[in-house]
Amino acid sequence: MFEQNTRSTYTPSLSLPYPKPRVVRPNQFYAILLLEDYAGAISELTAITQFIYHSFILNEYEDLHKLEKAVAIEEMHHLQLLGQTISLLGVDPKFRTLTDNIASYWKASYAYYGCGICDRISADIAAERSAISQYRYHLRLIEDPYIRQLLDRIILDEEEHLNLFQQMAAKYCHTIQS
Template sequence: MKSDFIDLHENYSLGLPYPKIEIAEKNPTYANLIKKSYAGTISELTAVSQYTYQGLVVKNAIGNILKKIAEVEMHHLEILGELIVALGENPDFSINKKDKKLNWTSKFICTCNSIKEMLLEDIKNEEEAIRQYRKTANLIDDENIIAILNRIILDEELHIKILTNLYEREMSK
């Protein structure tokens, strides 16, 4: 039954606490590394926007699930923004690439036509986000920041499971 499926996914976050936002010292280099996951092509801002868009155009249980995932991604966005401020940088929606400021754009979101395409794109983006978080964690020497990134990864892994389950249900139709 569809309602059984939805009940299985009432939680779109693991429900584990997020580490407190504490940093060893201000560090613009770390802030700029984190900004890629905050407002880059594959980022929390992109995820919030993409899931919100999809939730608006998909008018069924899947759309509602995508909106709930967007809420978790918004929490991640807030956490990263707070980290960026604590590290001494501006949480504007941009990244620095080769000494150039690049602003976030809605061109980063996928406006796919079918639910199946949307879900495949979402799964791919969640996987890429995890790779990006791991790469960032490997470049940072601050255990608390690493713990925060690892906690966010746990939610992203849950999202992959939820999205994969949704995709498999769509494929079986």
């Protein structure tokens, strides 16, 4: 969970360390998979954009505003780790995906801007669920133990984010099924 400290900000309570970005060897296929997590429609970059926007718009709900901002910052850390790993795999970590060697660059329309508090919280829950599902799918395809450790650690954060957004849904939106 995120706990409020004396400076009135939220910090992650998951104190588990992140594995250092490492790879067994360069691997373009693995890099292409990680580019999806890095800057695809379901990605860390999309999550950062969506959550930071929601933090701006939902600033009248202090706890939710702070949570959205804190989660966005944590997603930035995931983005950095993935970018470093993609680079180690031998691919330039530009904000794009690659399909058949054709680049599709990240678009701001990937973020869900929404309307109203409950719509936005629901979208945040859906975003975390989609991210967890995509990371798990990529785990089935990646055999590199270093990358697997990193993705396992990121999934722990995403599961915690999901839990926190579900708590906000329970607090503010009694009709959202979490």
